[in-house]
Amino acid sequence: MEPTGEESPYYRLEFDALDTIPSSVTIEIEGIKLVTEKELEVKLPLSDFHELLESREDMAIDERLAKIGDGEIYLDSLYFGDDGLGINILEKQERPEDNALDRISTRSMTLKSTVENASRDDLYKDWRFPNVISITNGEGIEPDGDQLRIRGQGSTTEGPYFSFEMKNDYVRSSKVIDLTLTHLTYRIYGPWIGEGVGRE
Secondary structure (H helix, E strand, O other): EEEOOOOOOOOEEEOOOOOOOOEEEEEEEEOOOOOOOEEEEEEOOOOHHHHHOOOOOOEEEEEEEEEEEOOEEEEEEOOOOOOEEEEEEEOOOOOOOOOOHHOOOOOOOOEEHHHHHHHOOOOOOOOOOOOEEEEOOOOOOOOOOOHHHEEEEEEEEOEEEEEEEHHHHHHHHOOOOEEEEOOOOOEEEEEEEEEEOOOO
């Protein structure tokens, strides 16, 4: 799907050719995931958790970070694994029980380093990557490539989530981290149905 012009409010949708030219077409859109210009910043005092590293414990946080659209973004929980500290981000939003967005699309997350590497390619230099995460500690030091990784993403009964992990050596060397998420996404649920008449 692409806009029909720079200032146009209309979009063009292309799909594979049909066997015959239909006399009419009905398109149903069940939901839309939007990538916005919004961002949030979180300061997390890591020194409070140093003694829990490698304990294999889960800690519920459930702290609201931001509201975007009809949803709210939460710092859901922390996990103290053998190798690192896991951080889970959850979007709580009322939505239909059986909807296409949950079936085919989870809330994606992108590391800042991934964006920087991809932007060197002309194909992606203007691409707006969703939920870009960047981290620095109190001294402005970012984690090395192997000190930060995506743990997973999916959907719960409350909404979509994503999680990432910082390696223990980075956590131990940091008293605090500044976490920034840019290009936050949110979902709009339909359905919307449009009909059109075929042309020869």
